[in-house]
Amino acid sequence: MGIPNQEISETMSIPMTSGEVLDREYLEIRAKILQLAASFDRLDRADGDVSSDDRSDLISKGLEILQSSDNNRAEQIQLLFSREFEDAWREQFGI
Amino acid sequence: MYYFDPHIHMVSRTTDDYERLARMGCVGMSEPAFWAGFDRGSVESFRDYFRQLTDFECKRAAQYGIQHYTWLCINAKEAENVELSREVIAMIPEFLDSPNVLGIGEIGLNKNTKNESIIFMEHVDLAVKYDQQILIHTPHLEDKYQGTRMILDMLTSDSRIDPSRVLVDHVEEHTAREVLDRGFWAGMTLYPVSKCTPQRAVDIIEMCGAERLCVNSAGDWGPSKPTAVPDLIMEMRHRGHPESFIKKVVYDNPIEFFSQSQNFSFTPPEER
Incomplete structure (x- = not known):
């Protein structure tokens, strides 16, 4: 994925x-x-100024993805706006 | 075209909605237990809710020729209250023999917390113990990818789970493929703003294929459209997909998945 x-x-x-x-x-x-x-x-x-807001950076990166010629831009946009998955999440939770 | 909405919260909808759905071809639906918009205070609130799902709502649907099925659980939002969650899980077996109960759902994660994960696994235990199918809610927006991976992690590490009897719902572009590749059923929810639009859902069908893939409206008390499945049918027709292919997605697939449940006894409209 x-x-x-x-x-x-x-x-x-x-x-x-x-x-x-x-x-x-x-x-x-x-x-x-x-x-x-x-x-x-x-x-x-x-x-005001939101240029240092992390969301502004995400929006800029999203626009870059739109301009690419990849054929899975929607999936890349979804991943850009997603929290990362960590394989060790169970250890972190202690379960 | 007849269709089946495999995920819709009719307790939040009016009788007018039942009539409108019937006119648009809806002949069956399944309603997972979910959040009421507020956290409930006791197990008795859930007992009454389950009575509504297993006794009242199916009668309301039947007035319009719609066969109503349901799934039982305490949802992920309320799973932070572990004590209450365990009381509800202990009470659920009282209702599992009701004729319209298909299994345990919609269980899952919301904010991907430790307590949500613990209660998710206890629901899975319950489903295994009573040989029930499972319907799974995946989180919203930025939490979806992480939460879906965590859910798949828990399910695939449990050798008792048969993926073909589990539907992972609310998949989108970044989660659909892995859910399907691991042998689970996947559901796409058509929402006006969040989740999938009908257009994007058809894109996903075209890219992933129609095997083990269902679509639903998840119509509830928030911004949602209970007639979203007919919107998808129209979008597929506009693109030129054959009627048999559309029917597989909106009718054959949900029936095939639900047919694995011991309580599923759907009668097609032409045989009534």
Whole structure:
């Protein structure tokens, strides 16, 4: 779990072509990008500075993942915003 | 298309919802025990709740031609109260012979704490002792990955557990594959904001395949949509998936999983 850019394409079976997917989702993608842009503008207009907030760093890293050409970007975003798993959790809990 | 919602909290919904679900093709559902929105104070509160799940709710569903099943437990949020949790676990066997009880659930983790883990394992013991199937809740948001790994860790290290009789619910992109690869059933919950959207759920189906994969609405008292499974059906149709493939996900799969429970006696609509 969590291996970047796994060979997911082997199991893909979406019946639509990429052109059909883009036709269907272009306006939705556009709207979501616009919503992000407006959120970042709102953050800039507000008083204060969140550049040192860990969440700002996570958001920046998330945007980098979106711009990659990997075919498991959603999984990578999920892992980015996840707490890490430690194999020794039972020892830490004493159970 | 007929469908089965394998995870929905109807005690939180109105009778109008039952009618709407029936009109949209819902012919069966299973309702895991869960958090009421507040921590209950005594084992008697749970006894009344289990009576509601095993006696009242199935009758309400039957008025609309929906066959209602249920799962019993004390949920992970209340598992921090270990003393109360143990009282509830000791009381659950009183209800296991009720005709609509499928097993123990939804047990799991919430904040991935020591007490939650202890009570999870005691629920698993109960399920093994009474030969019950298990339905598992995985945590939300940033806790999901860690909690799912912990749950899989506990289950796979217990040789008494048959993965094919356990469904791990609320999987998403980063947890679905490992749950399935280890032989468990997986459930995807369709929520308007958190968890999965119908579009992302169909993506996961396309990437992981439809074997041992179910979808549910988990409709409850919070922001949720009890008719989310029909939304998924529509999304699969829009993408051009064949009806037989859609039916496998929303009808055949939950019935196949539940059929392993001794109390499951579902009658298909065409045979009624």
